[in-house]
Amino acid sequence: MQIETFEASGLSPEILKALKEIGFEQPTPIQAQTLPHLLSGNQQDLVALAQTGTGKTAAFGLPLVELADPSSKSVQGLVLCPTRELCIQISKDLQSFSKYKKGLNVLPVYGGASITPQIKDLKQGAQLVIGTPGRVIDLMKRKALDIRDISWLVLDEADEMLNMGFKDDLDTILTGASEEKQTLLFSATMPKEIAMISSNYMNNALEISVSKKNTTSSNVNHVFYMVQAKDRYLALKRIADLQPDIYGIIFCRTRRECKEVSEKLMHDGYNADALHGDLSQVQRDYVMNRFRIRNIQLLVATDVAARGLDVNELTHVINYNLPDEAEVYVHRSGRTGRAGNKGTSVSIIHSREMGKIRIIEKKGNFKFERLQVPNGKEICEKQLFSLIDKVEQVSVDGDEIEEFMDVIYKKLSWLERDELIKKFVSIEFNRFLEYYKDAPDLNKNVKEKRERDSSFSDRGDRNGSKGGRRGSNGYKKYSRYFINLGEKNSLNPAKLIGLINKQFRNEKIPVGNIEIMKSFSFFEIDSEFSTSFPESFSNLSYQGIPVNVEPANAKPSGRDSRGGGGGRSRSGNGEGFRKKKFGNSKRKWD
Numbered sequence: 366m367q368i369e370t371f372e373a374s375g376l377s378p379e380i381l382k383a384l385k386e387i388g389f390e391q392p393t394p395i396q397a398q399t400l401p402h403l404l405s406g407n408q409q410d411l412v413a414l415a416q417t418g419t420g421k422t423a424a425f426g427l428p429l430v431e432l433a434d435p436s437s438k439s440v441q442g443l444v445l446c447p448t449r450e451l452c453i454q455i456s457k458d459l460q461s462f463s464k465y466k467k468g469l470n471v472l473p474v475y476g477g478a479s480i481t482p483q484i485k486d487l488k489q490g491a492q493l494v495i496g497t498p499g500r501v502i503d504l505m506k507r508k509a510l511d512i513r514d515i516s517w518l519v520l521d522e523a524d525e526m527l528n529m530g531f532k533d534d535l536d537t538i539l540t541g542a543s544e545e546k547q548t549l550l551f552s553a554t555m556p557k558e559i560a561m562i563s564s565n566y567m568n569n570a571l572e573i574s575v576s577k578k579n580t581t582s583s584n585v586n587h588v589f590y591m592v593q594a595k596d597r598y599l600a601l602k603r604i605a606d607l608q609p610d611i612y613g614i615i616f617c618r619t620r621r622e623c624k625e626v627s628e629k630l631m632h633d634g635y636n637a638d639a640l641h642g643d644l645s646q647v648q649r650d651y652v653m654n655r656f657r658i659r660n661i662q663l664l665v666a667t668d669v670a671a672r673g674l675d676v677n678e679l680t681h682v683i684n685y686n687l688p689d690e691a692e693v694y695v696h697r698s699g700r701t702g703r704a705g706n707k708g709t710s711v712s713i714i715h716s717r718e719m720g721k722i723r724i725i726e727k728k729g730n731f732k733f734e735r736l737q738v739p740n741g742k743e744i745c746e747k748q749l750f751s752l753i754d755k756v757e758q759v760s761v762d763g764d765e766i767e768e769f770m771d772v773i774y775k776k777l778s779w780l781e782r783d784e785l786i787k788k789f790v791s792i793e794f795n796r797f798l799e800y801y802k803d804a805p806d807l808n809k810n811v812k813e814k815r816e817r818d819s820s821f822s823d824r825g826d827r828n829g830s831k832g833g834r835r836g837s838n839g840y841k842k843y844s845r846y847f848i849n850l851g852e853k854n855s856l857n858p859a860k861l862i863g864l865i866n867k868q869f870r871n872e873k874i875p876v877g878n879i880e881i882m883k884s885f886s887f888f889e890i891d892s893e894f895s896t897s898f899p900e901s902f903s904n905l906s907y908q909g910i911p912v913n914v915e916p917a918n919a920k921p922s923g924r925d926s927r928g929g930g931g932g933r934s935r936s937g938n939g940e941g942f943r944k945k946k947f948g949n950s951k952r953k954w955d
């Protein structure tokens with residue numbers, strides 16, 4: 366059963382009043398499923414596949430505040446969650462739901478803070494306790510927290526609790542709690558360890574899941590940049606430099622990576638800091654607070670540490686490394702594009718990670734766009750115009766500055782207007798010009814165009830080779846491909862070249878031998894572009910047909926349907942044949 370309004374769920378008027386004040390008008394899909402089940406008094410356990418952002422806190426929180434009995438002071442519901450921040454967040458949410466329910470106490474208990482006041486608070490009585498597993502066990506051992514009679518046990522972000530090594534603690538709590546309790550398990554992912562908890566500790570649980578669509582906001586734009594693994598950090602800097610007003614989280618896989626990246630960014634003058642598990646609670650609070658008030662523009666964080674950080678205005682989420690699980694990507698990207706804002710989820714990948722991109726696309730039900738890492742010129746332009754905008758918009762405190770103006774006018778009076786503007790702007794701009802004047806192209810496989818287009822990148826090619834697209838004998842090396850389109854699809858060489866260029870965002874890839882067959886074709890492209898080449902076509906349709914491009918043998922000896930053949934091909938190194946046949950000689954590469 367699902368409900369469409371909170372009124373239909375059976376929530377009491379005092380809870381409905383609070384919801385109205387908070388601004389919840391309609392149940393989210395997960396709430397529409399959990400509320401009728403839990404509020405009807407049905408004791409069946411529940412396993413819910415749900416991520417942050419789906420409204421899961423209210424999905425279990427509303428029934429708990431509704432059903433808890435304020436006339437008894439003993440603990441009736443225990444919610445376990447992985448971090449202190451989440452613990453506080455959940456408590457605040459439950460407290461606001463129960464604002465008009467007299468006598469109901471919701472108490473957060475978590476590690477990293479003195480246990481004594483928590484023991485005192487527990488003694489005074491709390492019907493609902495929200496805790497991190499370690500601290501809960503501690504309190505149980507000290508006999509300050511008794512869970513032998515609880516009615517509800519909620520495991521929130523169960524997968525994260527397991528990731529953080531709370532497995533044993535969870536076992537202890539699950540076995541120590543009342544036999545009669547109803548267990549509610551919420552998890553963003555369902556690894557087999559979660560299934561084990563469900564089968565070991567829960568009875569015939571009702572399973573619900575909310576579709577990904579609710580978590581992948583259409584306000585999020587998913588993009589990736591493909592670079593060599595060693596250039597990841599440089600690419601990150603360029604991405605940040607291209608967005609002067611960026612406000613985002615950079616996700617790293619490990620604490621170590623998190624530290625390294627944040628230290629480098631800080632060293633390089635960025636407004637950044639790190640959030641990871643090695644920090645003390647005081648340090649974490651300090652960093653989070655600075656990020657919330659935007660004293661920090663870029664927060665470098667691990668997934669776990671970033672939990673509980675609820676910021677709605679992030680412009681970007683950056684995946685410095687793609688996570689191993691697609692769900693985690695969806696979760697990360699859901700941190701931007703919130704509350705009606707637009708956001709961008711950026712991933713920096715290397716050429717062997719296209720498979721991961723495809724898996725994420727499938728799971729998340731969205732498409733990525735490949736972007737080219739900006740070159741120095743593009744970044745300098747962007748920074749320059751941002752600076753000009755700021756100059757235009759800055760408010761001038763007339764009184765304060767007035768007393769200095771005479772001296773300033775005198776000192777600068779020898780400068781012409783033009784000269785003066787240039788100098789002011791250069792104070793900031795020179796920094797970028799200087800840094801990017803020797804900047805190499807970081808894009809995997811698209812070196813030449815940048816070199817030709819940008820005076821900034823000419824000098825910066827690490828290999829020092831401006832003519833690097835030729836093989837050692839002066840000829841380009843070509844790779845040969847099969848494509849499932851041919852004459853019958855009205856494909857001709859010009860259309861094929863157009864198709865290839867389009868996939869590379871008009872980078873004008875050198876094309877070699879082209880053989881158009883009846884229902885398929887072969888073509889060659891400069892080998893330097895070949896690494897990510899077939900993947901670039903994986904989402905393309907041509908006249909309604911999904912395009913399939915696959916590597917084909919370089920020197921065919923017989924024909925088959927998959928590129929083994931091609932008796933007509935004469936291509937050895939491709940160059941000679943290319944000129945002779947579909948020479949493409951007008952292209953600017955030749």
Ligand code: AMP
Pocket residue numbers: 388389390391392393396416417418419420421422423
């Ligand atoms: P959660 O998944 O519990 O972290 O919730 C994500 C966000 O959605 C929080 O900011 C909640 O305040 C908000 N939210 C939860 N339920 C609703 C609702 N029914 N209507 C509007 N906002 C909601």
